[in-house]
Amino acid sequence: MIAARRLELPTSRPTEFVDITARLQDQVTAAGLREGRLHLQSLHTTLGLALNENEPLLLQDLEATLERLAPRDVSYGHDDLCRRADAGADEPLNGHAHSRALLLLPACTLLVEGGRLVLGRWQAVFAVELDGPRWRQLAMQLDGDFLPAAPGDSSDRDLVEMELARQLMVDPVPVREPMRRLVEAGGKRIRPLLAMLAARVGPSRDPARAAALAAAIELIHNATLVHDDYVDDSATRRGLPTVAAREGGSRAVAIGDYYFAKATRIIAELGVPDVTATIASAVEAICLSQMDDVRLRGSYPGDYAMYLRVVRGKTASLFAAACKAGAQLSAAPPSLVERLDRFGDLLGVAFQMSDDLLDYSATSGKPLGQDIRQRTLSLPLIYATEDRHRGGRVRELLAGPLEEDDVREVQTLVVASGALERVGKQARSVAAAAQRELQGVDRDGVRPALADLARSAVDRTR
Amino acid sequence: MTVAEGPEVAAHLGGLESIWDEGMRDAYAFYGVRAGQEVALAAAMVEAALDLQHLGATAPDPARLLLGDLCLARASRLLAATRDTHLQIGFARAVERVAAAAAGGPPARPLRELLTAAIGEAG
Numbered sequence: 001m002i003a004a005r006r007l008e009l010p011t012s013r014p015t016e017f018v019d020i021t022a023r024l025q026d027q028v029t030a031a032g033l034r035e036g037r038l039h040l041q042s043l044h045t046t047l048g049l050a051l052n053e054n055e056p057l058l059l060q061d062l063e064a065t066l067e068r069l070a071p072r073d074v075s076y077g078h079d080d081l082c083r084r085a086d087a088g089a090d091e092p093l094n095g096h097a098h099s100r101a102l103l104l105l106p107a108c109t110l111l112v113e114g115g116r117l118v119l120g121r122w123q124a125v126f127a128v129e130l131d132g133p134r135w136r137q138l139a140m141q142l143d144g145d146f147l148p149a150a151p152g153d154s155s156d157r158d159l160v161e162m163e164l165a166r167q168l169m170v171d172p173v174p175v176r177e178p179m180r181r182l183v184e185a186g187g188k189r190i191r192p193l194l195a196m197l198a199a200r201v202g203p204s205r206d207p208a209r210a211a212a213l214a215a216a217i218e219l220i221h222n223a224t225l226v227h228d229d230y231v232d233d234s235a236t237r238r239g240l241p242t243v244a245a246r247e248g249g250s251r252a253v254a255i256g257d258y259y260f261a262k263a264t265r266i267i268a269e270l271g272v273p274d275v276t277a278t279i280a281s282a283v284e285a286i287c288l289s290q291m292d293d294v295r296l297r298g299s300y301p302g303d304y305a306m307y308l309r310v311v312r313g314k315t316a317s318l319f320a321a322a323c324k325a326g327a328q329l330s331a332a333p334p335s336l337v338e339r340l341d342r343f344g345d346l347l348g349v350a351f352q353m354s355d356d357l358l359d360y361s362a363t364s365g366k367p368l369g370q371d372i373r374q375r376t377l378s379l380p381l382i383y384a385t386e387d388r389h390r391g392g393r394v395r396e397l398l399a400g401p402l403e404e405d406d407v408r409e410v411q412t413l414v415v416a417s418g419a420l421e422r423v424g425k426q427a428r429s430v431a432a433a434a435q436r437e438l439q440g441v442d443r444d445g446v447r448p449a450l451a452d453l454a455r456s457a458v459d460r461t462r
Numbered sequence: 463m464t465v466a467e468g469p470e471v472a473a474h475l476g477g478l479e480s481i482w483d484e485g486m487r488d489a490y491a492f493y494g495v496r497a498g499q500e501v502a503l504a505a506a507m508v509e510a511a512l513d514l515q516h517l518g519a520t521a522p523d524p525a526r527l528l529l530g531d532l533c534l535a536r537a538s539r540l541l542a543a544t545r546d547t548h549l550q551i552g553f554a555r556a557v558e559r560v561a562a563a564a565a566g567g568p569p570a571r572p573l574r575e576l577l578t579a580a581i582g583e584a585g
Contacts, residue, residue, distance in 0.1 A: 172567030227531060231524040249521025251565045257517065257534065258561035264538055265554035273545040280542040284535040288477065291528050 003031045005140040007040075008184070010240055011132035015066060015100075017050070017059045018127045020138075023239060024110070025117050026186060027140060030157075034115050036144010041107035043139055046097040046131035048104025054124040066130070070099035097131035104128050112144060156196040156214075159207055160189060163215035167266065174251070175258045178243045182222055185238035190351065190453060191322045192218045197453070198326025198340050200446050205330055209270055213329055216266040217279070217322050223259035224286055226252050231294065232374050267325075275325045282321030289313025293377060301381040301398055308349070310377050315355075316348025339437050343450065346434035351457040353379055353427035357420055360411060369407040372398075379426075381410070383419035390417045427458045474503055474540060477532055478510075486510040492574070497581045500540045501549065505577045507537035508557060512573060518564035552580025 076095020081087040111118040192214030199210035229242035244252035293310045323344035327337040356378045359371040371378040385391045390413045431454045441447045489509045493502035511533035514526045541550045556576035563570035
């Protein structure tokens with residue numbers, strides 16, 4: 001079997017090494033490729049590929065090497081537009097970029113074993129921009145042995161993607177395009193998949209209505225991200241500029257509001273008042289927790305009770321609502337609805353704990369140390385402050401202005417304190433508790449599929 | 463908050479008390495003669511939300527944005543409690559139109575006009 005994909009990425013500088021390793025691994029995971037190959041090909045003459053180490057000084061060296069071998073300020077025939085019959089008015093002067101492309105790979109093949117890219121300890125995969133900034137595209141094919149589609153996996157995922165695309169298609173361009181970029185940039189789609197699976201547990205099963213609910217939940221999630229990124233002044237999300245960074249704060253606010261309202265309407269149009277009430281309560285919980293989170297930054301890094309309160313509202317409430325609303329849509333009995341509600345709540349908590357760990361991973365796609373810089377409540381930090389030897393220094397650093405050196409020192413202290421192992425263990429334990437709630441949810445393979453989602457939520461690299 | 467608005471209104475204002483006098487009270491009075499208490503309060507909250515967020519104008523202070531989000535969410539919950547699907551859809555469409563216009567999309571009628579129409583059509 002072969003699966004074809006396209007990877008889109010924006011670049012921000014004339015010459016730039018963009019680490020795409022985590023995004024490629026995501027594609028492998030999402031496709032379910034276990035053993036095989038990932039073929040990657042640049043679709044541009046001034047974008048190359050490279051396998052090398054992601055070390056900032058080395059990347060500067062590589063950039064300097066390209067400049068030495070094909071300098072920008074020497075004469076290239078390609079740039080002599082008077083001699084070229086095909087040159088348009090907007091033809092860039094980029095002879096140097098084409099020449100540099102000769103030094104890089106136009107395509108490469110990466111091996112996949114056990115569902116993971118086979119890379120050496122220091123190897124990272126780069127798309128190398130030579131004439132940026134631009135929007136770029138890479139073609140990708142995955143071939144080999146894929147996991148058999150789990151119940152409710154690929155077909156549900158496809159339905160959700162189709163419904164999202166259908167919903168976005170009819171929106172006015174100024175709101176649609178920024179949201180489309182955000183939605184297509186990735187996202188794990190855990191919330192909509194939970195809704196799709198939960199919508200199978202009752203007697204009233206309609207995949208199209210389930211997909212409408214699932215897509216609406218994903219739009220709510222993305223609308224909250226658009227506003228969160230504005231509040232946190234974040235520059236990037238899923239490897240792309242945030243909506244606020246690209247469109248400006250004022251438009252970002254309007255875009256978030258538009259999709260919050262649209263999602264509310266899609267759900268109302270389902271005509272199931274209990275579903276509407278469930279989602280409305282969850283959205284309110286998210287808003288209250290977001291305010292709580294910002295307020296608690298004054299007593300940063302906080303304690304476990306604070307952390308749990310914020311996480312339950314900010315993250316777990318929509319996980320729980322996706323499960324509960326899906327079950328309500330299918331007219332499941334109240335006992336099952338409650339069980340799935342509890343499952344979603346626990347899964348959301350485990351997911352967030354696991355997400356906190358990604359702040360310490362160089363390959364997660366999330367900027368290293370972002371939670372520390374933004375003073376976001378984070379369990380590894382809370383546990384590191386409890387460490388007898390290092391806790392005092394962590395607290396002292398967090399109380400200060402946090403320069404980049406301080407962020408790095410906090411990271412080192414957190415790692416040395418063993419907090420990451422403690423959080424990882426706790427996330428797995430909460431995910432296991434979530435799975436225990438699935439007793440009695442055994443209709444048509446829904447239970448193993450939900451259990452798989454729970455496992456993948458805590459065992460992820462991104 | 464005055465006694466005249468009653469404890470029923472106060473019960474729904476948790477976290478939003480600080481903005482009651484910033485126009486929400488007047489909006490509530492306006493919608494109160496056109497709809498029941500909870501729908502009027504929901505409409506007033508939607509108006510307050512978009513005011514707090516300076517929709518279509520300068521970017522708001524983050525704290526005001528969050529307060530606006532809470533207003534929208536609370537309004538949504540109040541409308542959900544009515545179990546009136548037409549009303550929920552009408553309110554959502556009103557926000558969609560105004561937000562799309564603020565983002566550079568097609569122009570929209572004023573929010574109050576749209577919400578009043580939604581109340582009228584649902585009623």
